[in-house]
Amino acid sequence: MPAPEIRDLGLGDVPRILELEADLFGPEAWTAGMYREELTSPFRAYRGIDDSGVLVAYGGVLLAEEAQVLTIGVARSHQRRGIGGVLLHDLLSVAGAHAREVFLEVRESDEVARRLYERHGFTVIGRRRNYYPRIGEDALVMRAGLPRDGR
Numbered sequence: 001m002p003a004p005e006i007r008d009l010g011l012g013d014v015p016r017i018l019e020l021e022a023d024l025f026g027p028e029a030w031t032a033g034m035y036r037e038e039l040t041s042p043f044r045a046y047r048g049i050d051d052s053g054v055l056v057a058y059g060g061v062l063l064a065e066e067a068q069v070l071t072i073g074v075a076r077s078h079q080r081r082g083i084g085g086v087l088l089h090d091l092l093s094v095a096g097a098h099a100r101e102v103f104l105e106v107r108e109s110d111e112v113a114r115r116l117y118e119r120h121g122f123t124v125i126g127r128r129r130n131y132y133p134r135i136g137e138d139a140l141v142m143r144a145g146l147p148r149d150g151r
Helices: 011-028 032-040 083-096 111-119
Strands: 006-008 044-051 054-062 066-074 101-107 123-132 137-145
Touching (some): 011 032, 011 054, 011 066, 044 083, 066 083, 083 111, 101 111, 101 123, 111 137
Antiparallel strands (some): 054 066, 101 137, 123 137
16 A cells, blocks of 8 residues: 555545444444534544545544544554554644644553554553443553644
8 A cells, every 4th residue: 555645534434434443343333423423523633544445544533622532443454554653643743733632542452552552652641440331341541742733
């Protein structure tokens, strides 16, 4: 895959996002209604990466004084290629125009995601017990500082 191009996501992307969600997150997958609400909120930025015209990665960030990475998903066929890191870097750049720090929650058992976040400056600052109730798992709360305007 050539250098990924990142684009804004819209309501037309919801069907593909839901396919990826079901595969990647199973019982914790977000619903169509949740994504329609997220994608139309002025306080969110959702970005995606296509391969041959098919969405293969998506992510979203809450735009506020304290930004929050809301979700990141990469199709299994495209994992371990650096796409998640490219997308996370983009989301952090977008958030940097609004915030000085960013937070996220990650499944405690998701070592791959935790390493990705640590490579981007996140550190664990807490735990949310049973944050993922359908799978009975805690979330680790992570935080990273952001330079203003993504610089």
